[in-house]
Amino acid sequence: xxxxxxxxxxxxxxxxxxxxxxxxxxxxxxxxxxxxxxxxxxxxxxxxxxxxxxxxxxxxxxxxxxxxxxxxxxxxxxxxxxxxxxxxxxxxxxxxxxxxxxxxxxxxxxxxx
Amino acid sequence: xxxxxxxxxxxxxxxxxxxxxxxxxxxxxxxxxxxxxxxxxxxxxxxxxxxxxxxxxxxxxxxxxxxxxxxxxxxxxxxxxxxxxxxxxxxxxxxxxxxxxxxxxxxxxxxxxxx
Numbered sequence: 001x002x003x004x005x006x007x008x009x010x011x012x013x014x015x016x017x018x019x020x021x022x023x024x025x026x027x028x029x030x031x032x033x034x035x036x037x038x039x040x041x042x043x044x045x046x047x048x049x050x051x052x053x054x055x056x057x058x059x060x061x062x063x064x065x066x067x068x069x070x071x072x073x074x075x076x077x078x079x080x081x082x083x084x085x086x087x088x089x090x091x092x093x094x095x096x097x098x099x100x101x102x103x104x105x106x107x108x109x110x111x112x113x
Numbered sequence: 114x115x116x117x118x119x120x121x122x123x124x125x126x127x128x129x130x131x132x133x134x135x136x137x138x139x140x141x142x143x144x145x146x147x148x149x150x151x152x153x154x155x156x157x158x159x160x161x162x163x164x165x166x167x168x169x170x171x172x173x174x175x176x177x178x179x180x181x182x183x184x185x186x187x188x189x190x191x192x193x194x195x196x197x198x199x200x201x202x203x204x205x206x207x208x209x210x211x212x213x214x215x216x217x218x219x220x221x222x223x224x225x226x227x228x
Contacts, residue, residue: 034215043117043204043219044148044156087156091215099144099214100158100169 004088009108012082018075020107022088025069031092033064035073036101037084044087044103047073078111085109115139117220119205125226126195134190134223136205144214145188146206147180149173150222156204162188195227 005023012018024033034049048055048062050071055062061074075082087106091099118137126132138145147159161168162180170178179191188207192199202224206217 032215038156041202041222043206043222044217046216046218049215089215099208099217100146100161100171101148101156101215101217102158103156105155 004090004104006086006088006104006107008105009110011110011112012075012078014080014111014113015077018078018082018109018111020073020075020086020088020109021070022073023070024088024090027068027090031090033062033068033071034089034091034101035060035062036087036089036103037082038087038106039081039084044101047086075109078109080111080113083109083111117205117207117218119203119220119223121223122221123224123226125228128197128227129194132192132195132225134192134203134205134225136188136190136220137186138188138205138207139218140186141209142207142218143210144168144208144217145180145182146208146217147190148204148206148219149201150204151198151201159190159203192225195225197227200225200227 032049035047036044038044050062064071085106085108120135145162150156158171160170160174177193181189202222204219204222206219208214208217
């Protein structure tokens, strides 16, 4: 699986957009970008994923660059409850029977009042 | 909204004892996983399970570990003889069939403390 690089921490003001970057320069054509988050000591939570088109759901938007070497997760109006560690994970779309998620250290997003 | 549940939330055991961690995955999910997170460290994959057999296991998942789906709803992780270094949060997860296997839904975890 392609390696990802994320900043260790970021701050955001409550009500503002939080933009979390991820570099995945070695991503290959059949690999998707997945985002998860982990609120303190809870189980990781799936947020969103994409291949090459931008994606939006009720939680967030995912912007993937045209060359697919980086992406940005956008929380449009961050709240205090969005304070968490955010993980960017690259995984193949399908194939085989191995569907493990490989978590890195992620980005600790702190939303400040 | 359906969710993965885990019991107990906290388990304290003595070194050398057997523990069983229990999970109830989301009912229409077909893939099941165990992950663990030692305090302050990354979430680590332990094992994946599909069609009543292990799909993949990590180096951590040695002979002391086993998984079972004893009925149509429960998914268990057994540690036969616990060690101090097994102290961690253990998360169960489940996912639907293709192409949703990487959309995994995690339970709240069981904190295992080995003394």
